[in-house]
Amino acid sequence: MEKPATEVIKGDGWGRFPDDLEYHSGFGNHFESEAIAGSLPRGQNSPLICPFGLYAEQISGTSFTSPRKLSQRSWFYRIKPSVTHEPFWPREPSHKKLVSEFDGSNTVANPTQLRWKPVDIPDSPTDFIDGLYTICGAGSSFLRHGFAIHMYTANKSMDNCAFCNADGDFLVVPQQGRLWITTECGRLQVSPGEIVVLPQGFRFVVDLPDGPSRGYVAEVFGTHFQLPDLGPIGANGLAASRDFLAPTAWFEDCPRPGFTIIQKFGGELFNARQDFSPFNVVAWHGNYVPYKYDLSKFCPYNTVLIDHGDPSINTVLTAPTDKPGVALLDFVIFPPRWLVAEHTFRPPYYHRNCMSEFMGLIYGGYEAKADGFLPGGASLHSCMTPHGPDTKTYEVIILSTTLGSQVNFHYAIFVLRVV
Ligand SMILES: [Fe+2]
Secondary structure (H helix, E strand, C coil), X not given: CCCCCCCCCCCCCCCCCCCCCCEEECCCCCEEEECCCCCCCCCCCCCCCCHHHCXXXXXXXXXXXXXXXXXCEEEEEECCCCCCCCCCEECCCCCCCCCCECCCCCCCCCCCCEEECCCCCCCCXXXXXXXXXXXXXXXXXXXXXXXXXXXXXXXXXXXXXXXXECCXXXXXXXXXXXXXXXXXXXXXXXXXXXXXXXXXXXXXXXXXXXXXXXXXXXXXXXXXXXXXXXXXXXXXXXXXXXXXXXXXXXXXXXXXXXXXXXXXXXXXXXXXXXXXXXXXXXXXXXXXXXXXXXXXXXXXXXXXXXXXXXXXXXXXXXXXXXXXXXXXXXXXXXCCEEEECCCCCCCCCCECCCEEEEEEXXXXXXXXXXXXXXXXXXEEECCCCCECCXXXXXXXXXXXXXXXXXXXXXXXXXXXXXX
């Protein structure tokens, strides 16, 4: 049957993001969003003829048969289906700085404590994709179990192309420069101090309204981030569901000659051409969506009498494994907060973990390192490698007689991975 002609419907154009972008609030919700009233089909997902002649298309983030509480999928209603693109070809020149299969052939492992100074932002034109590089990781995107830690330094917006990560979910932590991210579900503005999760398979563009930009990316293979259980803390605290924001439907309807979809698959990049924008979703519904979170809304819990809590108390999001209580990757922050305790060494205690720990600094200073750990820098403490406060911090702290101190203006990301 011949499909009815698409009615002429126009988006409001790409370009500058409005200051008052609207979002849907909630974590894991089943949202409904439509940029034009009446464009979302009612009563079924795939009607014979969709409103305005749109095409129905499902994106699944979990297997069709996953338990309902884990199932994630969304339905898009778009002007043209995603399938109408030319074949994928290996991108030339190849990227060479991305890894998603970690084995002895492409990585070197040494348990020594590592720390990196902030990497300079390049002078030559570099967008988010070209500026992305892998620091460390484990496992395999093809085997659907593992993670990668990347960083990016970039100075220009992506131009006439969109990125699609077939390997896993990106959790992006901008450290310098805002990100204007256009996705198939709509647009998100993400500032330093916020994070954004871009799930596997979504097509997105990163614009850099502030020019020179830098940040961290945690990628997980084969699972998705979820909120940690709160246990004895109770029903409230840490990151609240209501503070997670998903985009609202936004689309453009104009030719995009030579538009390129850049797909990351097995850590390699592949290009496919199409003549239209992938951001042509007029309406959508579902629970598989990009989302952002403002870290200043995190409600920390802490010691009020003695000793220093384990860092898991500051978990914002966790990517679980099949073992209860064992994460593939935790995203943890050390936000501004009071540290109150009696006769207690208040910085993080000296320790060795069965987890590997990658850490970055968004701004301020980290309480366990008096010197040398700068915003935009990073550290890696691999599993069972001893680490803890430096000597200067130790000496200052043991002479301290105060009962409390306020830790101000620092945000560290701290990710853990089970061996
Ligand atoms: Fe540690």
